[in-house]
Amino acid sequence: MPALLEVIESNPISSESANTNQEAASGPRVPDLRDAQAALEIMREEVAKLERSLAMARGTRELAPMPAFAPAPLPAPEPPRSRPLPERVQDALASRTLGVAELAKVLGEPALNVVNVVRALAGSRRVHNVGSADHPRWTAVVGDGAPNEVLHALVSRLLSEQPMTTAELVAATGARESRISGYLVHLQRSTTNLLNLGNPRVGRWMLVPSSARLAILRPKARVRRR
Numbered sequence: 718m719p720a721l722l723e724v725i726e727s728n729p730i731s732s733e734s735a736n737t738n739q740e741a742a743s744g745p746r747v748p749d750l751r752d753a754q755a756a757l758e759i760m761r762e763e764v765a766k767l768e769r770s771l772a773m774a775r776g777t778r779e780l781a782p783m784p785a786f787a788p789a790p791l792p793a794p795e796p797p798r799s800r801p802l803p804e805r806v807q808d809a810l811a812s813r814t815l816g817v818a819e820l821a822k823v824l825g826e827p828a829l830n831v832v833n834v835v836r837a838l839a840g841s842r843r844v845h846n847v848g849s850a851d852h853p854r855w856t857a858v859v860g861d862g863a864p865n866e867v868l869h870a871l872v873s874r875l876l877s878e879q880p881m882t883t884a885e886l887v888a889a890t891g892a893r894e895s896r897i898s899g900y901l902v903h904l905q906r907s908t909t910n911l912l913n914l915g916n917p918r919v920g921r922w923m924l925v926p927s928s929a930r931l932a933i934l935r936p937k938a939r940v941r942r943r
Contacts, residue, residue: 802826802834803843810844810857814878820855845889847875860891868892869900873924880914880923 799805802824809815809823817835821828835855838844848854856875859867871890875881881889886897901922904911908924915921 802830803838806831806834806838807843807857810855811859812874814847814854814856814875816848816852816854842891845891847879847881847885847889856889858889858891861893861896863890863892865896868896872897872900873904876911876922876924880921882915882919882921886922 805824806820809820815823817828817832820835821831824831835844839846839855843858844855845858846853847856856871859871863871868890872886875886875889883894883897883901887894890897901911901920904922904924910924910926912923912925913920914923
């Protein structure tokens with residue numbers, strides 16, 4: 718831009734030549750350019766405006782090349798949240814009978830947290846203690862709405878772990894007594910491994926392996942007294 722101004726200033730345009738050029742031109746005359754000095758001032762002002770605009774553009778980086786468009790990265794997925802502890806406790810006790818210490822180890826949770834959850838579940842009849850008050854062992858309660866295959870699997874598991882009466886099985890499963898009694902009759906008819914360790918009036922039923930059944934039923938050898 719300064720070089721342009723030097724060329725213009727070194728070649729002043731007279732008013733006469735300017736008028737001659739304007740008359741020769743076929744277009745309409747511009748009143749503001751009649752005087753060459755006025756035209757020079759106008760050009761100086763335009764150049765100054767252009768220089769100021771360029772300086773401002775450089776300061777605001779408007780002339781810098783625009784970066785290539787890149788879509789914003791998607792947010793990282795949240796880590797999967799662990800299922801609520803009560804649900805995990807019920808699932809663990811649906812397939813086995815456990816004490817609190819064993820259950821806490823299986824779930825990888827502090828024993829105190831497991832104790833509190835088990836106590837709450839027992840209060841709502843969703844788990845049941847099939848052990849004793851001093852040594853509780855817990856199992857899940859399936860309820861009377863459970864399908865037969867689920868109920869029968871639970872009864873078979875409980876009877877394979879310890880002898881139980883019909884009333885104890887009703888409390889542990891949450892099912893009606895008629896359903897428990899019907900399944901016990903089915904077991905008596907279909908297998909020889911169901912033993913009554915109680916008495917004819919109040920049966921205490923237990924499912925034992927064949928080898929254990931033979932050991933239980935085998936009469937003890939008499940000891941000769943000297």
